[in-house]
Amino acid sequence: MRYAILALVSLTLGGCGRLDLGEFAPYVQRFEAEGQARGWDVQVTNLVVKLGDLPDGMYGICHHGLTPEIEVSRAYWPGATEEQREILLFHELGHCILEREHGGEAGRLDDRPSSLMAKGMVQDWAWKTYRTEYLDELF
Numbered sequence: 001m002r003y004a005i006l007a008l009v010s011l012t013l014g015g016c017g018r019l020d021l022g023e024f025a026p027y028v029q030r031f032e033a034e035g036q037a038r039g040w041d042v043q044v045t046n047l048v049v050k051l052g053d054l055p056d057g058m059y060g061i062c063h064h065g066l067t068p069e070i071e072v073s074r075a076y077w078p079g080a081t082e083e084q085r086e087i088l089l090f091h092e093l094g095h096c097i098l099e100r101e102h103g104g105e106a107g108r109l110d111d112r113p114s115s116l117m118a119k120g121m122v123q124d125w126a127w128k129t130y131r132t133e134y135l136d137e138l139f
Contacts, residue, residue, distance in 0.1 A: 017046020018067045024049040027089035031097070034090075038139040044097055049089075051077060059121065060088045062095035070096055083124045091116055094138055104137070 021028050028044050035042030052071035054061065059076045063069040070092040080088070094100040094117050104115020112126040116134045127134065 018048060019045060020048045020050070022049065024070075024072070024089060027086060028093065030086070031090055031093045034135050035139050038136065040139050042097070042139075044093075047096060060092045062092050064096070068096040081124060083127045084121070087116070087122050087124075087127050090135075090138065091121075098138070100138070 028047070028049070032042045032044060046067055048067055048069040050069070050071060051074040054071065054073040054075075056075075058073060059080075060070060060072045063071065070089070072088065072092075076088075077085070100117045102117055102119045104113050104118045105120075110126075112130070113120065113122055114137070116122055116138050122134065
């Protein structure tokens with residue numbers, strides 16, 4: 001219920017926002033489509049996504065503000081696989097758009113996080129195998 005209210009408020013206030021996605025637009029569109037496929041009216045209308053110089057080991061970060069901003073590591077992005085890019089962007093969109101916190105750390109028999117919102121990156125193999133499960137939990 002909390003997320004539905006946040007989504008509604010975001011949609012209501014988002015009309016006066018700023019949208020600057022650049023090369024990240026396809027990931028944001030895919031995020032919207034995955035949310036809509038799960039019954040969410042996800043429309044990102046107020047967001048900036050850009051490359052930046054982040055500390056080693058940090059691949060992305062969401063800065064909250066009047067216009068939320070996702071900063072993606074300039075050092076990480078070019079060498080990232082398609083799966084890693086989607087994992088990173090969907091995780092940061094979970095923070096910036098869905099206002100999700102970190103959670104769902106590893107603890108299963110296969111040692112994978114139970115949530116895309118875990119602090120560490122979901123590994124490619126887990127994303128390929130459990131993508132639907134991760135997205136169902138995210139939304």
